[in-house]
Each structure stands twice: as structure tokens, then as C-alpha cells.
Amino acid sequence: MPPLAAGHPVTASVLITNPDDALFIVHPAKAGAPWHLPGGIVEQSESPLDAVRREGREELGLDLDITEHDLFAVEWLQAIRPGRRDRLAILFAGPVLHPHDTDRITLQRDELNAWRWATRDEAQTLLHPAIAARIMSPLQTPGSAVYRETRNEGTL
Template sequence: MPPPTPGHPVTASVLITSPTDDLLIVHPAKPDAPWQLPGGIVEQNESPLDAVRREVREELGLEIHVDEWDLFAVEWLQATRPDRRDRLAIMFAGPVLEPLDADRITLQPEELDMWRWADRAEARSLLHPAIVARIVGPLQTPGSALYRETRHEGTL
């Protein structure tokens, strides 16, 4: 197996909301996995925008419109274990999904076993705290991206 490439792995996710400002969250098809936002790993030679569009298409069966000005948050996350690498997490503010569009969601069963709408309180209790920390202020605020660094001093 070749050694890992240098640099930081990158993930891209998207905040998809309902007309009532609920957040679309997804559950990975893994035992004891926490709920997440739609998205995933940015592959080699792929932009974060292309990755988030691809992940939503693959995992939910939806074509979404997300552009570079929809950047919502960028976070550098320090590795929490010696066998992990630091990574960058990029989040976009996505579209408002109308009920007819939500009816077209088709989960990729190898990746996800459930999806649901969650209000902010539910989202805070179901999502990983690192994801919750990126979701501050109004969910649809184009042009006002957040940058964060999450360090775990002395944990490695």
C-alpha cells in the first residue's frame, strides 16, 4: 500500500433546509454512527463544490445548485489520534428543498440508512459537536463564511 499523500484530507458538506428552516440530516449505514450532513470526502482532482454536488447526487439522488458564493464555513481539524491526519472541512449553504423535491430523495443504501428533517435543537442533539459548532447564525447567509480551527492540545 502506498504511503498517504502529503497535505490535508478535505471533506465537503452542505446545509440543505426545508421551507420552515429545518435541516436535512443523514444517517450513515454503520452501527452507532452519528447523524451527519450530506457530503463526504473530496476526491483527487475534484473541487469541494463538485464533491458536494456528487455526494448529494450519489447519496440522496438529488441534483442541487450550490455555487462558490454559498461557502458557509471552513474548519481545520487537528487529528484526535496518532493514526489520523489533520483535515479541512468545508461547508456550503445549500438550497431550500421544497416538499416535492424531498419526495424524490432516494438513499444509496451502501452509504446511508436514513434521512430526516431536524430543527436546530434536534440537530444540536443528533449531529457531532464539531458539525454543530460550524452551524452558527442563520443557515442561509451567502457571503459570510466562518473560519474555525479545532485543536486538541496534548491529545496525541
């Protein structure tokens, strides 16, 4: 099998809310890591949509009803450290979860140690700044996705 072509790693995550429009955020088990949205790396031969569904099952124990029409944003992120690669981050608008849904959450403990609901103001302070910027820009409805680029001029 020939080696894989160099390219951009891809991540897929999901923006889940509750009926009060609070955001569902998760905390990694890794010490010192900031809160983030459920999701992760898109694996070889996996679509971003399949990846975000898989991550929902693995990380949360939930089958998330997400389709390609739920695409929310695509962002190119320039690498911020030497030796790292630029990447694409794909964000889907997820379902609205109700208490009976959250009662079924089973965290993948080697990946996550907590979850919580956060207001948009709380999320801005808890989430990594790049994730906060991605979801706090003018919010659109699913099906009207946004493309962004995050450049870090002069930081390499």
C-alpha cells in the same frame, strides 16, 4: 507518477433546510455512527464544490443547485487520534427543499439508511459535536463565510 504530497484530507458537505428552517440530516449505514450532513471526501482532482454536488447525486439522488457563492464555512480540524491526519472541512449552504423535492430522494443504501428534518435544537443533540458547532455558531448568509479551527490540545 510521483507520490502524492502529504497534506490535509478535505471533506465537503452541504447545509440544506426546508421552508420552516429545519435542517436536513442523514444517518450513515455504519452501525453506531451519529447523524451528519450530506457530503463526503473530496476525491483526487475534484474541487470541493464538485464533490458536494457529486455526493448529492450519489447519496440522495438529487442535483443540488450549489455555487461557489454558497460557501458557508471552512474549518481546520486537528486530528484527535494517533495515526490520523488533520483535515479541512468545507461547508456549503444548500438549497431550500420543499416536499416535492424530498419526494425524489433516493438514498444510497450502502452509505445511508435514513434522512430526516431536525430543528436546530434536535440537530445539536443528533449531530457529531464538531458538525453541530460548525453549523450552530452565529449563522451568516452565504457569501460571508466563516473560517474556524478546532484544536484538541492534549488529546493526542
